[in-house]
Amino acid sequence: MPSTYDLAPDADFARNPGVPLDMAWVNAAQANTPAIQRRCATLPGRRSVKKDYQAAWLCRAISCIDLTTLSGDDTVGRVARLTAKARQPVRADILSALGMEGLTVGAVCVYHDMIEAAVKGLDGSGIPVAAVSTGFPAGLSPLHLRIAEIEESVKSGAHEIDIVISRRHVLSGNWQALYDEMRAFRDACGHAHVKAILATGELGTLRNVAKASLICMMAGADFIKTSTGKEPVNATLPVTLVMLRAIRDYYAQTGHVVGYKPAGGISKAKDAINYLALIKEELGDRWLRPDLFRFGASSLLGDIERQLEHHITGAYSAAYRHPMG
Numbered sequence: 492m493p494s495t496y497d498l499a500p501d502a503d504f505a506r507n508p509g510v511p512l513d514m515a516w517v518n519a520a521q522a523n524t525p526a527i528q529r530r531c532a533t534l535p536g537r538r539s540v541k542k543d544y545q546a547a548w549l550c551r552a553i554s555c556i557d558l559t560t561l562s563g564d565d566t567v568g569r570v571a572r573l574t575a576k577a578r579q580p581v582r583a584d585i586l587s588a589l590g591m592e593g594l595t596v597g598a599v600c601v602y603h604d605m606i607e608a609a610v611k612g613l614d615g616s617g618i619p620v621a622a623v624s625t626g627f628p629a630g631l632s633p634l635h636l637r638i639a640e641i642e643e644s645v646k647s648g649a650h651e652i653d654i655v656i657s658r659r660h661v662l663s664g665n666w667q668a669l670y671d672e673m674r675a676f677r678d679a680c681g682h683a684h685v686k687a688i689l690a691t692g693e694l695g696t697l698r699n700v701a702k703a704s705l706i707c708m709m710a711g712a713d714f715i716k717t718s719t720g721k722e723p724v725n726a727t728l729p730v731t732l733v734m735l736r737a738i739r740d741y742y743a744q745t746g747h748v749v750g751y752k753p754a755g756g757i758s759k760a761k762d763a764i765n766y767l768a769l770i771k772e773e774l775g776d777r778w779l780r781p782d783l784f785r786f787g788a789s790s791l792l793g794d795i796e797r798q799l800e801h802h803i804t805g806a807y808s809a810a811y812r813h814p815m816g
């Protein structure tokens with residue numbers, strides 16, 4: 492059986508094509524909630540990185556951020572400022588002192604109407620544009636409109652599409668419907684990569700999270716993502732552990748590689764390090780790169796910038812000096 496730990500840090504891989512729905516495999520999925528909670532509670536104490544190592548981990552975290560704005564009051568001007576921030580996420584003198592000139596975020600994530608502004612702002616940078624889609628965040632519009640929305644976003648220049656699954660298919664155990672929906676979304680994305688948002692805070696149990704993760708991967712998801720950022724509970728370490736193990740299991744059974752994106756409520760540098768540490772432990776170093784890992788975050792970058800500035804200058808800047816990201 493292939494193991495994710497055996498993949499070299501720079502190993503190439505093909506896009507996940509998906510596999511037929513295998514209900515025996517899905518039904519065998521388990522999640523031991525007390526054990527998962529215990530493991531996650533001890534992680535921050537076990538993994539503490541300091542000084543240069545911490546700065547290196549934080550730079551890695553920046554390279555994996557989907558710098559996000561998903562607000563009803565988004566404007567072309569705000570997205571233009573966000574794309575400038577994506578190109579140069581940290582002050583030039585700090586980056587130069589760290590030897591990290593040229594560092595950028597992983598992607599910029601916006602609603603459909605802001606794709607054009609994001610594409611324009613990122614032109615020539617190589618930074619992809621991700622668009623949330625399929626009636627984000629609830630995903631309750633008619634299926635043909637959700638599919639049309641994906642097609643429109645790809646036509647407008649989005650390189651990545653973040654779809655939301657129908658939570659009701661999970662809550663009512665309609666796994667075939669979930670598989671078919673995900674497959675239709677994947678097909679509509681064409682060359683654009685698709686991230687499946689499970690909205691884990693609305694799935695009831697960790698076992699449901701494990702099952703939904705497997706089904707979305709079987710149906711061809713390139714990434715599985717925790718949350719929209721709009722649920723009452725968004726990304727957590729226990730949910731992350733369950734999803735990472737599903738990715739590991741899927742790789743062991745099929746040899747196909749799938750990425751992971753925790754999203755919603757991740758706003759502190761120390762939280763980012765906890766996520767990176769858990770990924771390193773569960774999947775190995777290959778998953779610590781932006782083609783296989785992203786943070787969905789609208790306010791994480793500011794705190795990371797403050798920590799990096801402190802690392803170089805010895806002083807903390809006020810949070811209001813980092814209004815963007």
Ligand SMILES: O=C[C@H](O)COP(=O)(O)O
Pocket residue numbers: 559561600718719720721754755756757787788789790791
């Ligand atoms: O996918 C990204 C999330 O919506 C961002 O959530 P956040 O604003 O809590 O960082």
